[in-house]
Amino acid sequence: MAARTALRRALRPLRSAIIPSEQQLHLARPFSTTLPSRAANPSSSSSSSSTPEYAIPNPARPTHFGFETVTEGEKRERVAGVFTSVAESYDRMNDLMSFGWHRIWKDHFVASLNPGFSPLTSDTDPRGPQHILDIAGGTGDIAFRMLHTAHVLNANPSVRVTMSDINRAMLTVGKQRSAELPASQQAALSFVEANAEDLTRTRPLHPYPSPAEPTTHDAHTHKPEQAFFDPATATGSIPDASVDLYTVAFGIRNFSNIPAALREAHRVLKPGGVFACLEFSKADKHPLFNSLYKEWSFRAIPLIGQLVAADRDSYQYLVESIERFPSQTEFRDMIVDAGFVVAGEGYEDLTGGVAAIHKGMKPRA
């Protein structure tokens, strides 16, 4: 509690510069959350590596925090702050942003992936049991649905799910919620702290607030405990070609460096593995609907955030980050640039484009 208040207080002066106005609503914003390619100096191309420079996380490089420009490092901390402060009111927030649609979107997302499905043959998959990595897993909405579909609907209890998030507070709530799952599903579920932009440095979940470390009530005498994962404390890594299905739902727009995250997704997936992303998107194919939705999100949601959670700034950030995120086709192109192949258009609009599902497959080398 005290930590959240402190974080909020820390955020407030930074955020107060942003007041939603007509002007901002109508600004053309063709750029994505992350502008790595613009920030990176193309002439100073790094060594002989095939990795573009913008795809390497750099805490000092400018990126966006809502409509502000901050460094990647700052954004990471501030995103952590936002999600620490909304961790508990989180479900309510999702309902507000999507008019309750997010549950249906999530159901559809998971059903369309059909995890754990296996052809009815005598021989099991020679490549071993399916491993699903749910990135930015938050409080577990996607991971739990995956387990249910795989274990119950597809009767395939060998499927394992790893739930990962940069924010221990969110992941801790997820772990608490998982206590209500059947024991077999709990046994197939693990929790990992990691920054999606660098999955070579991870550690198992250390609950937040940590029972061992000083509690946040001692904030006056001790440094407050960090909610977000510090890569310096890493003890593990997600190996190359170890994942069948990589999912990220309502997470990727918060990443400081989206190309780096896509590159990591490509690295950890097996050949034939699938990248699947559910995210708020652009409804601008329907102008009237779009303007109503924008009015709602820019005016009503921060206000409701203020009233419901006494946290206008965090909700304001969430609205702005949605606005900043690239269009369906731009994001599809980023997925292809990271080395994935797509089917059809590579994406599917939900509810007129308020959200979209993007999928890509890692081809065989």
Next chain:
Amino acid sequence: MTRPAATAPVLTRSIATSPNRPTSRRKYQRYNALQTRPRCSHQPRLSAISRRRYHSHDHPAPAGPFTPAEAALLSAAYHHVPSHGFTPESLALGARDAGLLDISPSILRDGAFSLIRWHLHTQRASLAGKAEKLAAAEKDKPMTVAEKVEALTWERLKGNVEAGIVGRWQEALAIMAQPSYVPTSVKELAQLADEIVYLAGDVSVDPSWYTKRASLSAIYAAAELFQTTDQSPEFRETRAFLRRRLDEASQAGGAMRSIGEWIGFNAGAAVNVLRSKGVRI
């Protein structure tokens, strides 16, 4: 997979400019077995309707063309259709054959229906080659346009036999009759009629063109349905059925009867599918 070092400027462009860039068009070059050729300019455009209630109305599934990834998954899965049908099993088995994973076909937006589209598209695409063979055989004994229409329609029906999917086609019709897939299915059927009429050398551009095409669509659909229950050697009865219907089509009402039968069957199939999914109707 290593990416070319030139990725960075491409991305810069892809973020900064409009969606219709040449780079992205090159990337999305589709596998399309049908070459573009001049044809009647007044083909009606069937508007797409939403695939599921909560989906956008403006994103029709690409009817014919497939990306290379789709083509790889679907062509491998197609070999399993004779034994496993137009099903997720066939898709997963095909993915394994192609050295991919059980999860790989989940990138296909329409699942098993994508496999049906693949069948319809590749069969239609192969008609041009069959038309050439017919033309070669025709040298000594020229055929009328009507005879060619019949011969090509029969070739298309034989395609079902050669692909080994006749026993699976009723299941496929049930999938095609699902509301979200009807527009694409109907469009495919219309395109098949176009193709046959075009390959038969009918170049008339007059009001009867629509009628001819609609009649042929209906007759083809009825004959294909007949084929699924035909036990006669070499599907002789299907061939006789096709002949009769094409003859009748010249008389008023013949085509309408075929359409009626086809709709009747598909409505029945749709009800059965919905019932099997627990919908009480």
